[in-house]
Amino acid sequence: MNAREVIKALDSFDYYELKKLEKELDNGSFRRRLEKNIKKFEDGKKICVTCGSSLNDKKFSLVIEYRGMKKTAEFCAIDCLEYFLAKMKKVVKID
Numbered sequence: 001m002n003a004r005e006v007i008k009a010l011d012s013f014d015y016y017e018l019k020k021l022e023k024e025l026d027n028g029s030f031r032r033r034l035e036k037n038i039k040k041f042e043d044g045k046k047i048c049v050t051c052g053s054s055l056n057d058k059k060f061s062l063v064i065e066y067r068g069m070k071k072t073a074e075f076c077a078i079d080c081l082e083y084f085l086a087k088m089k090k091v092v093k094i095d
């Protein structure tokens with residue numbers, strides 16, 4: 001999910017959901033969750049880039065080299081790899 005999709009989801013919230021989110025922002029629980037999830041990546045735990053589930057021995061890797069940047073993305077299943085590629089196809093225009 002990208003920032004635009006997050007904003008779109010936010011626009012679909014009803015009053016109750018907005019007040020609940022406002023409370024979570026105020027008490028810091030949203031920030032703590034955000035930091036916890038970022039730390040998971042930084043700690044080097046292998047997780048699927050599409051669904052976030054932890055990767056054991058069953059995984060698929062995709063090396064992406066684009067405009068001088070090289071990254072490896074890992075997926076728990078072919079479905080997650082396909083979903084990622086479909087999303088990437090919409091976002092990235094290959095010359």
Ligand SMILES: [Zn+2]
Pocket residue numbers: 048049050051052053075076077080
């Ligand atoms: Zn996955």
